[in-house]
Amino acid sequence: MTPAPLVALVGNPNAGKSALFNALTGARQKVGNYPGVTVERHAGRSELPDGRPVELLDLPGTYSLDPASPDERVTRNVVLGELAGERRPDALIVVVDAGNLDNHLRFVLQLKALGLPMVVALNMVDLATRDGLELDPEKLASALGLPVVPTVAVRRRGLDELRAALHEALRRGPRAVPAASAIADLRSLQREARSIAAAAIMSETATRRLGNRFDRIALHPVSGSALLLVMLFVIFQAVFAWSEAPIGWIESGMAALGEGAAAVLPNGFFQSLIVDGVIAGVGGVVVFLPQILILFAFILLLEASGYMVRAAFLMDRLMASAGLSGRAFIPLLSSFACAIPGMMATRSIDDEKDRLTTILIAPLMTCSARLPVYTIIIGAFIPDRAMGPGIGLQGLVLFALYLAGIVGAFVAALVLRRTVTKGASSGFMLEMPRYQWPHARDLLLGLWQRAAAFLKRAGSIILVTTIVLWALLTFPQAPEGQNQVEYSAAGRIANGIEVVVAPIGFNRDIALALLPAMAAREVAVAAIGTVYAVEDSESEGGQATIREQLQGRWSLPTALAFLAWFVFAPQCISTIAVARRETNGWKWPAFMVGYLFALAYVAAGLTYWIATAAGL
Amino acid sequence: MLSPTFPLSRLAPEQRGTIESVDWAALSEPEAKRLREFGIDDGVAVEMVHRATLGGGPIACRIGRMTVALRRRVADAVHVVPA
Numbered sequence: 001m002t003p004a005p006l007v008a009l010v011g012n013p014n015a016g017k018s019a020l021f022n023a024l025t026g027a028r029q030k031v032g033n034y035p036g037v038t039v040e041r042h043a044g045r046s047e048l049p050d051g052r053p054v055e056l057l058d059l060p061g062t063y064s065l066d067p068a069s070p071d072e073r074v075t076r077n078v079v080l081g082e083l084a085g086e087r088r089p090d091a092l093i094v095v096v097d098a099g100n101l102d103n104h105l106r107f108v109l110q111l112k113a114l115g116l117p118m119v120v121a122l123n124m125v126d127l128a129t130r131d132g133l134e135l136d137p138e139k140l141a142s143a144l145g146l147p148v149v150p151t152v153a154v155r156r157r158g159l160d161e162l163r164a165a166l167h168e169a170l171r172r173g174p175r176a177v178p179a180a181s182a183i184a185d186l187r188s189l190q191r192e193a194r195s196i197a198a199a200a201i202m203s204e205t206a207t208r209r210l211g212n213r214f215d216r217i218a219l220h221p222v223s224g225s226a227l228l229l230v231m232l233f234v235i236f237q238a239v240f241a242w243s244e245a246p247i248g249w250i251e252s253g254m255a256a257l258g259e260g261a262a263a264v265l266p267n268g269f270f271q272s273l274i275v276d277g278v279i280a281g282v283g284g285v286v287v288f289l290p291q292i293l294i295l296f297a298f299i300l301l302l303e304a305s306g307y308m309v310r311a312a313f314l315m316d317r318l319m320a321s322a323g324l325s326g327r328a329f330i331p332l333l334s335s336f337a338c339a340i341p342g343m344m345a346t347r348s349i350d351d352e353k354d355r356l357t358t359i360l361i362a363p364l365m366t367c368s369a370r371l372p373v374y375t376i377i378i379g380a381f382i383p384d385r386a387m388g389p390g391i392g393l394q395g396l397v398l399f400a401l402y403l404a405g406i407v408g409a410f411v412a413a414l415v416l417r418r419t420v421t422k423g424a425s426s427g428f429m430l431e432m433p434r435y436q437w438p439h440a441r442d443l444l445l446g447l448w449q450r451a452a453a454f455l456k457r458a459g460s461i462i463l464v465t466t467i468v469l470w471a472l473l474t475f476p477q478a479p480e481g482q483n484q485v486e487y488s489a490a491g492r493i494a495n496g497i498e499v500v501v502a503p504i505g506f507n508r509d510i511a512l513a514l515l516p517a518m519a520a521r522e523v524a525v526a527a528i529g530t531v532y533a534v535e536d537s538e539s540e541g542g543q544a545t546i547r548e549q550l551q552g553r554w555s556l557p558t559a560l561a562f563l564a565w566f567v568f569a570p571q572c573i574s575t576i577a578v579a580r581r582e583t584n585g586w587k588w589p590a591f592m593v594g595y596l597f598a599l600a601y602v603a604a605g606l607t608y609w610i611a612t613a614a615g616l
Numbered sequence: 617m618l619s620p621t622f623p624l625s626r627l628a629p630e631q632r633g634t635i636e637s638v639d640w641a642a643l644s645e646p647e648a649k650r651l652r653e654f655g656i657d658d659g660v661a662v663e664m665v666h667r668a669t670l671g672g673g674p675i676a677c678r679i680g681r682m683t684v685a686l687r688r689r690v691a692d693a694v695h696v697v698p699a
Contacts, residue, residue, distance in 0.1 A: 063654075187657060190655055215665055215666055427687055428686070428687050
């Protein structure tokens with residue numbers, strides 16, 4: 001049996017290619033990775049009019065076959081049949097924006113020279129009409145010598161016609177092409193594209209573009225920044241406020257699961273491994289899912305509406321002063337939820353040095369995992385005093401911690417760009433898509449795919465690390481009457497760590513907590529709680545007692561140093577593992593861990609010494 | 617030079633013009649390539665969408681039928697004749 005024909009969707013960025021892919025495949029999609037590169041591979045199934053299946057491949061958007069970024073290289077190599085592990089497509093669907101034929105037809109002409117069976121999807125015809133353009137698809141088809149099908153992907157219009165045209169193109173097979181035509185340069189292709197576009201446009205009425213008028217507000221340094229700030233405020237508010245309830249459900253669900261497992265499984269190592277290791281550890285990560293989903297929903301919304309590029313535009317000036325480009329804004333924003341999706345989002349940055357710098361500073365954005373640590377320490381040590389109307393000292397300290405991370409990231413970027421990631425400024429050249437209403441189905445699909453990717457990546461890594469940590473804390477077994485935590489391998493490692501961290505005011509309990517904090521940062525608090533609970537068998541568990549314990553055992557300088565440590569803290573193991581994946585090796589993650597450790601140490605030390613000298 | 621050309625970066629907001637020439641030598645290879653991909657070429661119509669009055673910062677302009685963001689240094693290499 002011959003495999004289903006492979007059909008690739010190609011086109012310029014912002015041609016509505018992914019929306020068309022979603023419309024053709026529905027939810028029958030598989031998201032993976034191309035071998036050897038960190039570029040996502042989106043594949044799905046669709047049917048020809050006669051019921052035969054076709055495999056569709058959504059290739060990264062690119063302007064030409066001359067690649068600038070890893071994404072674009074994948075598109076080029078797949079189309080040319082030069083990507084190892086991927087067969088050459090049997091046909092192409094080239095997606096063009098009906099409102100920007102001048103530009104998009106150039107790529108059509110370049111692809112046409114390859115000779116593959118090809119169909120042109122004249123997408124977003126509704127928006128072109130809205131902007132006053134009347135097109136003649138038949139004229140376009142005869143000028144191009146290719147079948148042209150008008151489509152509106154988000155409204156699912158033109159899909160049957162597209163499938164029929166694809167069927168016909170596949171039946172006819174490869175077209176004969178003049179040998180020399182493939183080498184035509186961009187400039188002459190562009191001129192040809194422009195004249196074809198001009199011929200296909202029947203009439204053009206000048207309309208005042210609403211988007212342009214909005215851009216005057218959205219791109220303005222003052223009004224645009226104000227708009228962006230308000231949006232960010234709303235997003236962060238939502239991330240923390242809306243996630244409270246679902247986080248509670250997940251926590252109680254995990255607790256119930258743990259209790260259930262404890263009841264069913266016999267006492268012993270296996271029970272401890274499942275309950276304390278697997279369920280508690282994986283649960284510790286899944287708890288962030290609500291926040292990550294809410295943040296992603298907003299990011300997808302902003303991307304789909306076309307606003308995200310405007311935000312990058314506004315941020316470019318600021319980013320340029322740190323040696324980065326406005327494009328780094330989106331990954332860094334994601335990193336406030338979790339650095340893992342943040343690092344994955346750097347794939348859209350074409351400059352290698354720029355991308356690397358963004359990955360290296362992403363962990364400095366305060367991820368949501370640090371929030372529980374901040375809250376409990378602030379609650380225990382910072383007095384709940386009003387500093388002005390609506391401003392409390394506790395909130396102010398929390399804000400300062402977030403700010404310290406951002407400032408730290410900028411300083412780090414500045415230094416990195418002048419030393420280890422030195423290179424010419426990569427510049428900022430971006431197409432600004434037209435504003436459009438996001439489509440709920442595409443948003444939900446995107447959200448689902450990102451959530452699945454996060455769970456798969458974080459879940460598998462965290463599973464391994466929690467098992468290792470559990471083993472470190474459980475073995476060797478303490479003899480009767482001795483403290484298990486003290487006696488365990490982790491306890492012995494903590495003895496070594498204590499020597500190093502004693503000068504910056506950390507006591508032994510903190511040294512012990514730093515180890516599990518590597519699995520997931522918020523575990524630090526629980527770990528300290530466990531240590532105290534084990535030591536003080538008569539005291540009751542719960543947060544109130546942890547707070548009292550902390551107040552009794554830590555000095556204020558120690559608490560402040562602990563907070564400073566966590567601003568720059570060595571990131572969790574999952575983050576390090578993802579950094580390795582994204583940079584293809586251990587060199588950069590090792591560097592990242594090293595410089596962050598150094599930064600955290602110095603910051604905590606300075607805080608401790610200054611606070612002690614000030615007599616706090 | 618007879619025609620009064622000036623850099624694209626100095627077009628006032630909402631002002632239109634036509635690209636007269638591009639100083640390709642002033643641009644790096646990837647920059648030149650991306651500009652060509654944006655469709656920048658002699659004779660193409662441009663319109664300034666946004667330019668901050670003060671300081672640097674990128675500009676947004678329409679090239680043919682698309683809006684693009686460029687840093688000023690790059691936009692300086694594109695010479696336009698105002699319409």
